[in-house]
Amino acid sequence: MRIYGVVGYKNAGKTGLMERLVTEITGRGFSVSTLKHAHHTFDVDQPGKDSYRHRIAGAQQVLLASRARWALMTEIQDAEEPPLADLLTRLDPVDLVLVEGYKRDGHPKVEAHRSETGNPLIARDDQTVRAVASDTALDLHRPVFDLNDTTAIADFILSEVGL
Template sequence: MKVFGIAGWSGAGKTTLVERLIPVFTGRGLTVSVIKHAHHGFDLDKPGKDSWRHREAGATQVLMLSNERWVLMHELRGAPEPTLAEQLRVLEPTDLVLIEGYKAAPVPKIEVHRPAHGKPPLWPQNEHVVAVASDAALDCPLPLLPLNDPAAVADFILKYLERA
């Protein structure tokens, strides 16, 4: 599986870019999976529902399925957060895995950077950033991609992965 990351500060537009890239890749016949890393807790379950009650009772894993989808929830229960490599092993084979977040992970990534947000760029301190997608002109030694042109960003990702 080819793996490529999208990184940046909160609110920069990472999720929007990933959301716009997926149909570009799938339109070109590729299968795409996404791993989204969150630095805060999250819950896909609803309090009081059966699966929530099973987890609350102490189950480590709850697998829910229907004729439309399935999901496996895993409670860490104090265990360390799995590494990116461990999470990649859980995924079914696919053509491309887009990683949102995992700023420090050793995978090639595009930084989504908007100078108007007032946050410093990641690329000067992150050797894994191979390009920057922005909505503004930047003084940057890396390839600068138009943030609002997902086809151009997808082209860059595919060309980069061909060389890797």
Template sequence: MKVYGVTGWKNNGKTGLMERLVAEFTDRGLTVSTLKHAHHSTDVDQPGTDSHRHRTAGAQEVVLASPNRVAIMQELRGAAEPSLTELLARMRPVDLILIEGYKREAHPKVEVHRKAAGQPLIAPQDPSIRAVATDTPLDLDLPQFDLNDTVEIADFIANDLNLT
């Protein structure tokens, strides 16, 4: 499986770009999955549901299955957060996995940068960043794309990964 990341500081547009890239690559006929890292505590389950009751009773893993989707919730219960490599190994094979976050990992990435966010660029210190999607021209020796030009960014990623 091929992997590519979208990284950058908070409120720079990572999720919007991810959403557009997933749509663009699936429109091109590729199978795509995503992996999103959250620094904060997150819960996709709701109190009162049967699956939530199973987890709070002590289950290590709860699988919720329906005709439309399957959700697997695993409780770490004090164990270390799985590494990116471990998480990728658990995913079903697809043509492309797009990763949001995981700034410090070594997979290839596009950095999202908005001038108004006022954050410094990560790219100058990170050789895994291959390009920057931005709303302003930057003095940087990397390919730069208009943040809203999803097709051009997708073309760059596809070429970088030799996806057809």
């Protein structure tokens, strides 16, 4: 399975870039899945809903299904957070998996960067960051794209993964 990451600090534009890339790449006829890392405890369930009540009651897994979609929630409790490689095995086969976060993993990535955040570039010290999508011109020894030039960024990623 081909994977490519989007990394960057908070408010750098990662999620917006991911959304635009999914739209652009699926619009070209490729199948895409996404995997997003959350740095905090999160809940996709709503208090009071049946599936939430099942989980809170102690169910290790809760599968919620309807005509439109299904979702499987797994409680890991005190276990270690699963590595990216393990999570990828749980996805159905697609042409490309776009990964938001997991900046320390070894897969190729594009960095989203906004100058107003004042954060340093991850790309300066990380060779797995193959390009930067920024709202300002940068002097780097790798491609730099306009953060809003989704077509060019998608072209780059698809070329990198051989699609």
